[in-house]
Amino acid sequence: MEKASNYYTSDLTLKVNRPKMSKQKLFALRLDHRPHRDMRVSTHIALVARAFGMDGIFFSGVPDTKLCEKINEVNENFGGNFLIKTGCEWKKVIKDWQSQGGEIIHLTMYGLPLPEVIEKIVNSSKDKLIVVGGPKVPRELYSIANYNVSITNQPHSEIAALAVFLDYYHKRQEFNFEFKNAKIKIIPSKNGKKFAT
Amino acid sequence: MEKASNYYTSDLTLKVNRPKMSKQKLFALRLDHRPHRDMRVSTHIALVARAFGMDGIFFSGVPDTKLCEKINEVNENFGGNFLIKTGCEWKKVIKDWQSQGGEIIHLTMYGLPLPEVIEKIVNSSKDKLIVVGGPKVPRELYSIANYNVSITNQPHSEIAALAVFLDYYHKRQEFNFEFKNAKIKIIPSKNGKKFAT
Numbered sequence: 001m002e003k004a005s006n007y008y009t010s011d012l013t014l015k016v017n018r019p020k021m022s023k024q025k026l027f028a029l030r031l032d033h034r035p036h037r038d039m040r041v042s043t044h045i046a047l048v049a050r051a052f053g054m055d056g057i058f059f060s061g062v063p064d065t066k067l068c069e070k071i072n073e074v075n076e077n078f079g080g081n082f083l084i085k086t087g088c089e090w091k092k093v094i095k096d097w098q099s100q101g102g103e104i105i106h107l108t109m110y111g112l113p114l115p116e117v118i119e120k121i122v123n124s125s126k127d128k129l130i131v132v133g134g135p136k137v138p139r140e141l142y143s144i145a146n147y148n149v150s151i152t153n154q155p156h157s158e159i160a161a162l163a164v165f166l167d168y169y170h171k172r173q174e175f176n177f178e179f180k181n182a183k184i185k186i187i188p189s190k191n192g193k194k195f196a197t
Numbered sequence: 198m199e200k201a202s203n204y205y206t207s208d209l210t211l212k213v214n215r216p217k218m219s220k221q222k223l224f225a226l227r228l229d230h231r232p233h234r235d236m237r238v239s240t241h242i243a244l245v246a247r248a249f250g251m252d253g254i255f256f257s258g259v260p261d262t263k264l265c266e267k268i269n270e271v272n273e274n275f276g277g278n279f280l281i282k283t284g285c286e287w288k289k290v291i292k293d294w295q296s297q298g299g300e301i302i303h304l305t306m307y308g309l310p311l312p313e314v315i316e317k318i319v320n321s322s323k324d325k326l327i328v329v330g331g332p333k334v335p336r337e338l339y340s341i342a343n344y345n346v347s348i349t350n351q352p353h354s355e356i357a358a359l360a361v362f363l364d365y366y367h368k369r370q371e372f373n374f375e376f377k378n379a380k381i382k383i384i385p386s387k388n389g390k391k392f393a394t
Contacts, residue, residue, distance in 0.1 A: 040237065040238055041237055041241070044238070044353065044354035044356060044357065045354075047353040048353045048354050048357045050351070051351035051353040051357075052349070052353075074352055078351055078352065110383055110386055110389065110391065110392075111385065111386065111387075112386070112387060113385055114372070115369065116385075142388045142389060143388050145388070148386070148387065148388055150383070150385055151360075152249070152371050152372055152374070153382070153384075153385060154244075154247070154248035154376070154383075155275065156244040156245045156247070156248040156249075157242075157244055157356050159241060159354050159357050160241070160248075160249075160356050160357055160359070160360030161360075162357070163348075163353075163356075163357030163360055163361050164360050164361060164364055167361055167364065172312065174349050175310050175312055175349055177349070177351075186307055186347070186350035186351075187350075188307070188309050188347055188350060189308065190308075190309060191339045191342070191345055192307065192339055193339065195307075
């Protein structure tokens with residue numbers, strides 16, 4: 001791999017530290033993680049949450065130190081202070097969130113289309129907990145959630161749903177996010193693999 | 198689950214059949230699929246490609262009839278004529294595509310930021326093959342590709358990258374896509390699970 005000494009030679013000059021964009025907390029909750037079965041999908045979800053500017057992610061289900069280590073290694077190398085916590089009790093996470101004045105946004109193919117609700121969500125000053133399901137979503141989640149939101153009404157992927165939601169939520173600013181204390185910074189390149197350390 | 202007789206009661210009244218939006222073919226190529234290891238991630242990728250309006254997907258690596266059956270079952274229930282083919286030789290797929298005048302877009306965290314290149318890609322009338330990597334991406338792909346495109350320069354997920362790319366490519370029209378001959382149609386709902394059959 002080539003190395004380069006200057007970070008970011010593209011036209012995207014605006015650098016944004018997400019927490020400064022908004023004062024609201026922005027966390028994800030992934031339901032029903034099981035270590036062996038879900039390692040790859042859960043890793044994708046956590047990395048999407050991090051890259052697209054969330055503060056952290058909770059996993060309900062079985063505690064998983066390996067998953068935490070994996071994500072913390074990415075933090076170490078690529079910067080930021082994204083939080084991950086596994087083995088949570090989903091109802092407790094949601095109740096605590098709501099009792100502290102936050103709201104719950106559940107991503108589901110059955111919900112209202114993102115373009116219909118995103119403005120209301122963005123304009124609300126409440127902390128946001130974005131819930132993405134596992135194979136089985138408890139029916140009561142649909143009534144507990146302040147918003148059930150669909151990213152198309154077709155079956156696809158909770159990983160994709162979270163990314164598209166966050167792209168809309170952040171108004172495409174994820175391309176400008178800075179991650180503090182990064183050891184590695186990728187340098188966008190036309191046809192190579194460049195990074196600065 | 199509740200059923201309802203009318204499809205789509207939301208404000209999104211524009212219905213679009215993707216192939217009528219553009220004359221270009223739009224396929225994905227996923228590198229290095231291995232049946233057991235990759236079943237879930239590959240399913241997510243194929244379903245994202247379908248839901249976000251691609252014509253089909255090729256998988257290089259080991260042939261996998263189960264994966265094809267899974268995706269074809271979604272076609273059967275939710276409509277459309279999305280194509281899936283596994284066990285392809287990646288270089289042959291790319292060479293054939295290019296020899297027929299199509300172009301290759303490789304999604305990678307090392308590439309140029311999507312917002313910088315998307316307009317040029319959208320304005321080109323060539324057929325598009327969107328390549329998403331597996332764990333190891335052959336180095337030569339970076340030079341073979343007409344575009345290496347990054348969806349942020351952070352590590353995350355090829356599933357998320359494909360979804361965000363297609364959302365930009367289709368100018369958010371995926372929320373209006375119609376899938377012909379669907380047996381099941383989800384009806385967007387504030388807090389329930391509704392569908393029409």
